Amino acid sequence: MKAVILAGGEGTRLRPLTFTRPKPMLPLGPNPIIYYVLSYLRKHGFDQVIIIPGYLKDQVMGYVGDGSNFGIHVTYVVEPEGVTFGTAGSLKLAAHLLDDTFLVVQSDVICEIPISEMKRFHSERAGEVSIALTRVEDPSSYGVAILGDEDEIVKFVEKPPAGTVASNLVSTGFYILEPEVVDYIENEKWDFAKDLFPYLMRLGQHLFGFASEAFWVDVGELNGYLRGADWVLHNLPKNLPDGTHAIGNPVETVFAQGEVKIGKDTKISGPVWIERGSIIGDQVTVKSNAVLKQDSRLSNVTDFENGIVFERSIIGQRCSVKSSIIGERAIVGDDVTIERAIIGQGCVIGDGARILPGSKLWPNTTVEAGITVDGVLAVPREKSFYFDTGLGQYSGILASSIDEFLGALRIVPLESIEYHIGRRDFEKWTKDVLGSVLLADNIRSLRRGLLKGEELRAQLIAVVQEWAHRVSSSPAASKGGGKGSEEKIEAAI
Numbered sequence: 001m002k003a004v005i006l007a008g009g010e011g012t013r014l015r016p017l018t019f020t021r022p023k024p025m026l027p028l029g030p031n032p033i034i035y036y037v038l039s040y041l042r043k044h045g046f047d048q049v050i051i052i053p054g055y056l057k058d059q060v061m062g063y064v065g066d067g068s069n070f071g072i073h074v075t076y077v078v079e080p081e082g083v084t085f086g087t088a089g090s091l092k093l094a095a096h097l098l099d100d101t102f103l104v105v106q107s108d109v110i111c112e113i114p115i116s117e118m119k120r121f122h123s124e125r126a127g128e129v130s131i132a133l134t135r136v137e138d139p140s141s142y143g144v145a146i147l148g149d150e151d152e153i154v155k156f157v158e159k160p161p162a163g164t165v166a167s168n169l170v171s172t173g174f175y176i177l178e179p180e181v182v183d184y185i186e187n188e189k190w191d192f193a194k195d196l197f198p199y200l201m202r203l204g205q206h207l208f209g210f211a212s213e214a215f216w217v218d219v220g221e222l223n224g225y226l227r228g229a230d231w232v233l234h235n236l237p238k239n240l241p242d243g244t245h246a247i248g249n250p251v252e253t254v255f256a257q258g259e260v261k262i263g264k265d266t267k268i269s270g271p272v273w274i275e276r277g278s279i280i281g282d283q284v285t286v287k288s289n290a291v292l293k294q295d296s297r298l299s300n301v302t303d304f305e306n307g308i309v310f311e312r313s314i315i316g317q318r319c320s321v322k323s324s325i326i327g328e329r330a331i332v333g334d335d336v337t338i339e340r341a342i343i344g345q346g347c348v349i350g351d352g353a354r355i356l357p358g359s360k361l362w363p364n365t366t367v368e369a370g371i372t373v374d375g376v377l378a379v380p381r382e383k384s385f386y387f388d389t390g391l392g393q394y395s396g397i398l399a400s401s402i403d404e405f406l407g408a409l410r411i412v413p414l415e416s417i418e419y420h421i422g423r424r425d426f427e428k429w430t431k432d433v434l435g436s437v438l439l440a441d442n443i444r445s446l447r448r449g450l451l452k453g454e455e456l457r458a459q460l461i462a463v464v465q466e467w468a469h470r471v472s473s474s475p476a477a478s479k480g481g482g483k484g485s486e487e488k489i490e491a492a493i
Contacts, residue, residue, distance in 0.1 A: 001119065002098065003046045005037060007107035008054025008079045008090050010438055012467070013221040016344030016362045017327055022056035023220060024107040025063060027308065029232040029273045029291055030241045030257065033219060034060060036110055036232065038070045044115040047072045050097055052090045054079035055437065084441040088196040089188035098179045104192075106173035108220035110228045113174055118210045122176040125150065127206035129181060129197070132174035134216045138162065142170035143193030145209045153207040158193040169209060172216050181205075222342060226306055226323060230289040233271030247274075263300065281317070299334075310345070324355075333369065341373075375403075383433045385425075389416045402468045409461050417457055421447050426460070439467040 011018030024034035067074030219228035258276025277295035310328035327345035340357035350369030399405035431440035
């Protein structure tokens with residue numbers, strides 16, 4: 001049986017990390033996510049794998065190569081540029097390689113689902129589709145399945161409102177499909193849960209649900225990403241990379257690769273992974289699911305817990321960093337607090353700053369000393385969008401974030417919106433500055449629809465709002481603060 005890995009998404013929920021790395025190449029402990037997906041497939045006997053990359057595809061293809069390092073043979077089917085594919089739509093590209101029953105997996109899922117049992121389940125049910133299911137407390141963010149007799153799926157609902165569906169069994173993104181299923185995919189924008197599966201059920205095709213209690217996590221958002229790292233770290237003793245040695249207490253769960261420097265009176269308790277060239281100062285506490293990538297630094301009297309520091313980043317003295325990701329080459333000053341946040345590459349955070357839960361700093365953002373950030377601090381001012389009403393006719397309105405962009409779209413004259421959409425300026429800014437091909441494509445579709453006036457404004461706002469919701473759940477807010485009080489930035493995308 002062949003396996004197909006869908007690896008074309010932009011990874012919008014993990015922005016800003018995915019501005020510079022595709023989601024499959026984000027690190028989980030010693031290796032990137034795609035390493036663990038491929039290792040899982042090899043463990044379950046798959047030696048023929050098709051990878052469908054899209055966004056920043058060269059990084060994925062360069063790392064995986066022909067698959068020989070994993071003991072498998074890899075074939076690539078690349079999503080063409082300029083086209084937005086749904087999860088099922090991209091599968092259509094590989095139709096010529098799928099002449100027998102095959103497995104579909106996602107590049108952002110880490111799991112222990114027993115595929116051998118699922119293959120046997122699929123064979124016994126003799127249906128067109130078998131979907132691996134798992135139970136979650138809140139199914140409203142997933143495709144939800146309701147099972148009937150013999151585990152046949154009698155209803156499939158994509159992301160239902162909370163409390164509206166009498167099931168907590170959700171799709172894991174693992175599917176076993178018969179090859180003829182690909183023929184039902186009508187266009188490149190089709191998704192499995194939203195389009196293909198409901199369509200097959202309306203046609204009377206048989207879909208079955210394989211319920212599994214095995215470990216499963218979607219690492220495509222912050223909490224899941226950290227859970228995935230925790231799983232990797234707890235399983236490290238089973239497959240230690242070369243040059244790894246145990247340190248800390250207990251030694252079984254704290255590992256360093258290569259030479260690292262650890263100061264006096266520092267406490268490290270696992271599971272923790274530390275890479276060569278890293279420096280940990282005096283009286284530092286590192287514990288509970290922590291990863292320090294190559295040449296990173298934790299300065300004196302800093303607490304670091306349940307997070308990942310990317311390569312060549314520096315965290316200052318007396319900082320507290322919890323449940324957060326620090327992108328590569330970031331510099332964090334002294335006395336900084338960061339909790340449940342994502343810091344983009346090259347960011348500089350001044351002394352005494354506070355980064356509140358849910359916040360994201362876009363790459364190369366500077367946060368001045370003493371500032372509190374609550375939300376998403378976006379692009380530098382020099383990359384802001386300036387609204388004109390004609391050539392050289394500045395309206396006086398600019399946007400440095402998606403929140404400001406949305407606000408501007410509501411108040412700028414219609415001639416400004418029509419001017420910029422006709423010049424493709426919105427598409428260029430969202431793609432080149434915000435890094436979203438998806439949003440740019442959706443705006444292009446509006447342009448091609450030849451909408452005008454208030455209908456164009458309303459549709460454009462709706463498209464941008466939908467994308468903003470996917471990137472962050474932080475509510476929009478305004479700037480505050482004043483002389484004699486702590487200045488606060490509540491910047492939302």
